[in-house]
Amino acid sequence: MSHSVELQDVGMTFGKTRAVGDVSFTVEGGEFFSILGPSGCGKTTILRMVAGFLQPTEGKILIGGKDMAGLGPDQRPTAMIFQSLALFPLMPVWENIAFGLEARGVAKAERRRKADELLKLIALEGYGDRMPGELSGGQRQRVAIARALAVEPQVLLLDEPLSALDLKLRQHMRAELRALQKRTGVTFIYITHDQSEALAMSDRVAVMSAGVLQQVGAPRDLYDNPATPFVAKFVGETNAYPGIVRAIDGKTASIETAHGTMRGRAGPALAVGSKASLYVRPEALKAASVDNAVAATVDRFDFEGAFALIHARLPDGAPLVASVGSLDFADAPKPGETARFGFAPDHAVVLADG
Amino acid sequence: MGDVFKRFGGGLGTVFTALVLVWLAGMVLAPNITMIDYALRPNLPPSAIGGDQDVYSLSNILYLAGEDVHRAIFFKTIWASALVAFITFVVCYPIAYWLAQNATPNQTALVLLALTIPFWINEVLRTLAWYILLAFRGPLNEALLAIGIIDAPVRWFGDTGVLAGMVYAYILFMLFPIYNAIESLEKSQVEAAKDLGASTWRIHARVVIPHAKAGIATGCVFTFMLAAGSYVAPALLGAPGSRWFTQIIYNWFFEGGNWNRGAAYALVLLVLCLVVVLVTLKLARVNLTDVAK
The missing domain is CATH 3.40.50.300 (P-loop containing nucleotide triphosphate hydrolases)
Structure with missing residues (x-):
């Protein structure tokens, strides 16, 4: 050895x-x-x-x-x-x-x-x-x-x-x-x-x-399971939604953001009432999902080969990136359309700002 | 050549080309041809010039071959010049390496400035400074006596004085080519060699010196040629036993009144210097164009 x-x-x-x-x-x-x-x-x-x-x-x-x-x-x-x-x-x-x-x-x-x-x-x-x-x-x-x-x-x-x-x-x-x-x-x-x-x-x-x-x-x-906001943003693509932690229920945290209350897994050292952000990967965002759904208007559809990135804007102008596999292109929202994107709470993580 | 015209246009291009040609013809070709002409003709009184005896021959050069003392001084000048080049290299290499690889930009600027400032002064005056330093009752002997290294003053004038004066006079001609060469060596090359366990000696022998070879050869060639053609240092810092070949040439011209023999001696020195330079470059596998850079 x-x-x-x-x-x-x-x-x-x-x-x-x-x-x-x-x-x-x-x-x-x-x-x-x-x-x-x-x-x-x-x-x-x-x-x-x-x-x-x-x-x-x-x-x-x-x-x-x-x-x-x-x-x-x-x-x-x-x-x-x-x-x-x-x-x-x-x-x-x-x-x-x-x-x-x-x-x-x-x-x-x-x-x-x-x-x-x-x-x-x-x-x-x-x-x-x-x-x-x-x-x-x-x-x-x-x-x-x-x-x-x-x-x-x-x-x-x-x-x-x-x-x-x-x-x-x-x-x-x-x-x-x-x-x-x-x-x-x-x-x-x-x-x-x-x-x-x-x-x-x-x-x-x-x-x-x-x-x-x-x-x-x-x-x-x-x-x-990124432990810090830096890791969440640097390792892989992510969407970040800042807000205030409203409740922690076991492993799940609720966070009040500008786009409504969202739920995700609670990161380390999270306290109710503190500033935090919810991080969700593009591949976790689904146009059909009903959980944690937000409405966004599609700007761009970037074809990358095996998958495509949908660049959309929330009503207040905040960006949203979702990815969609090439087999699902037909069902994906097109540029100009408004769709509701959501994610399962398990696929998002809430981390204290720091 | 075409580039000159393309860049400066017909008028200015012609002027520049003409200037270069005048320079080459007037400053390089004419003096050298005159020297060769003088060297091959006998020394005659003015009335006999152009007469029956005024024919080309090698007698002036053969005179040097037959004259034991002059021949010995000639060969001594050659190997002593090589020694000057070698000692200058030994002195300059560590400085050049440190400047190029380890010094901060501020240190480099400061040291290069300190080394350059003395060169704003004429070579004769710089050598005169050494004349004062090395004098029998001069500061060097005083200092060495004071700290007890020597018991009696040393006569530095002679071979030691000439060597010291020349090494000092030509240090920049060695330092800059080596500095430029080592500066282009990637730092990680040295680090990689060290990381692989190489000793300092091996790092220099296998990595730094091969890389800096062209610069080292250039510096040695410059220094050798300058030393072989030097007059001031041997004249001021020498002794009767340390005569330099240039002094013999000088004597033929200005004391012996035999310009033809002086020209022949100068021609032999020139040719031998050329041979030494070309052989050195060949051995170091460096092209003349590299030296020109």
Whole structure:
């Protein structure tokens, strides 16, 4: 089993800017763990602290149970894959892959053998003598992964490595990364601002905003049970209706909004009389539903292939987005029409504003 | 060429092209052809010029080959210039690396300004400053005596003085090409090498220096040529034992009164410098066009 990574109250302050504060989570050994957040949320800072390029100004980082304080990137059982990949352009592919072994004083023949073995693992057999510039984006990606795996790290740190690839290749590389992680059993910590990437690949995801950890959970859990308004809005599409909590009845909360009283599942730390918002996913909004129904006029019908997004306006101008599967297009309201959209209380969540 | 006309139109384009041609012909070709012409002709009294004895020959160049002292000074100038280039490189590389990779923009601006300001002063005066610093009873000896590193003043003038003066004089010609080359190196390259466990030495040997090779070769070529052709530093900071080949050339012109032999010596120095430069570039696999950048 690969090493686990534990962050205990980690904080990082650059001069007067607090980039990360009070972040605690544990990545289990062999887990595919993503840190998701918009740019500037502190996720790269966290990764660089785990890698050893930065020393946290507060808290502790433990890898495999050992405190990493004071250890540089060359002394940690981690390997990093950079956003730019940072392949060495003047070395052939095999020397790139074997660079970590070269630094460890491994003999040349053994380095070459190991490089060829890794080239096989990433399905690039016979590419050892090419230069990185002669490879395609996806191939370079795989070489970067092989180079990091060559030093047999316990933890692989990936800093948005897929962001430079086009959509098709990105989706393909997601599956490949996931398969590679399962095969090698190495702990992966993956940084991304792309929520679909995080949801598709990870065992668990940590959502960050403005240097603060918002929620850690399985992808499905984050989507269905967001703990904070930020998570509800950042992970997936959502409609938000602000209002005042009027009643909490077991697991269901009633909230009085500008569009009438609506009911949804009660989020954590909700109090009657406090300001809160109800969040409902586009796919939960049905034109035929009678529960929690609101009348809205359809503005636009955006066809996306397997589904379409209906952009509508409530009487006061507030937006509403509902999605409809391609098989149900015929029954969907058309632009200009006014329809009543509703949702089952189970499919919505009420979260305290904060 | 066509671009010049396209950009500036026929009139201005012609003027610019003419200016470049005048420059090339008057400042580059004419002096060099004259030098070659002088070098290959014997030194004759004015009345004999154009007479029977005024024929082209290699005798002036062969004279250098046969003259032991001059030949020794010639070769010493070549390898000492290479040494100057090497020491300047050793001094500049860490500064250039720090400026290009680690310094904040403010630090870079400050250091580059501090390094440039002395170059607003004439080279002769800058060398004269070293003449004062390195004097037998000068500040350097005083300071070293005061802190007890030496017991008696050292005579710095000679090889050491010449070396110090030249390294100082040509530091910017080495620093800027290397700085520019290292600046274009992505920071993550260095970080990746470090992350993979490479030592500082290996990071430089395998990642930074190969990347900066063109800049390093350019800096070394500049410094070597400037050192080989230097006159002020050896004249001011040298000693009788540290004569530079340029001083011999000077003597032929202004003391020996034999311009032809002086021209021949200068021609040999020029050719050898060219050879060294071209071989260096070839070894470093750098094109002349890279150097021109």
